[in-house]
Amino acid sequence: MVPIDLHFWPTPNGWKIAIMLEECELPYNLNWVDLSQKAQFKSSFLALSPNGRMPAIVDPDGPDNEAIAIFESGAILQYLGNKTGSFYPIGQRQRSEVEQWLFWQVAGLGPMAGQAAHFRNYKADKIDYAIKRYTDEVIRLYNVMNTQLVDRNFLALDYSIADMACWPWIRGYKAYGIDLKDFSYLRAWFKRVGARPAVERAANIGKDQFKASQARSQSSI
Structure with missing residues (x-):
């Protein structure tokens, strides 16, 4: 190939x-x-x-x-x-669930986490409003994931591109001023995905x- x-x-x-x-x-x-x-x-x-x-x-x-x-x-x-x-499942119901979480990451988690990291770590003049705004939004999004993972091992039941899309944005939690101990199901998922040899x-x-x-x-x- x-x-x-x-x-x-x-x-x-x-x-x-x-x-x-x-x-x-x-x-x-x-x-x-x-x-x-x-x-x-x-x-x-x-x-x-x-x-x-x-x-x-x-x-x-x-x-x-x-x-x-x-x-x-x-x-x-x-x-x-x-x-x-x-x-990336073929069945319409399963594929739809994967796509929902994929687009959620692309449209929400990534942009908000990126802004939180920027204003916390790279902006010379610290802007308290911006730091709080984006950090609070990342916390909200982490809570959304945490709730989704209460009764499942992966975002769309089976491991998928949705998990791959989200995992790197959880990996940077310290840069966003977040402690994963506040999100027990998300933390377990993060370790579970991170232990996969391909992810490592x-x-x-x-x-x-x-x-x-x-x-x-x-x-x-």
């Missing part, structure tokens, strides 16, 4: 795609998109991701045996689920680059 090109930087949105590729045992090549150097705005990357946001993939073995480029992490997860028939492998990708990027960002504050 021809490897997929993953245009990646070690952030939650990048990790979620690496998790799916590892879970499906799909061969892939890493193409680093250094956000600290604004590589996402280079013309070569914009040709793949017009919005200038990472990640993106290029699958040389796409539909009709022709290469295809895909941007937006949720769309990539759906594409890979359809391609492999894995972690994906979560280790780019650790050194991530630390270096954080240091550069902090030094510029």
Whole structure:
């Protein structure tokens, strides 16, 4: 099988795609998109991701045996689920539940957690209103997940792309000023998903680059 090109930087949105590729045992090549150097705005990357946001993939073995480029992490997860028939159920009821939680992450958890991390850790002038607003919203969203997981091991009963999408955004809980001990079911789910070998492998990708990027960002504050 021809490897997929993953245009990646070690952030939650990048990790979620690496998790799916590892879970499906799909061969892939890493193409680093250094956000600290604004590589996402280079013309070569914009040709793949017009919005200038990472990640993106290029699958040389796409539909009709022709290469295809895909941007937006949720769309990539759906594409890979359809391609492999894995972690994205075929039944309409089950698929609908997976998609609800996938879109919930893309539209809510990711943006709110990203803003909380920004205003808490990267904004030079601390704005109390912004910190409280986004931290409170992440807490609310964590509570939504915690409630969903009261009677199940995974968000949509079986492990799916919805769990892969959400897990990296729970991984960063300390950056959002949150303690997982306040969310017992969510904490158990986080450990359960994190113990999967594919998740462990994906979560280790780019650790050194991530630390270096954080240091550069902090030094510029």
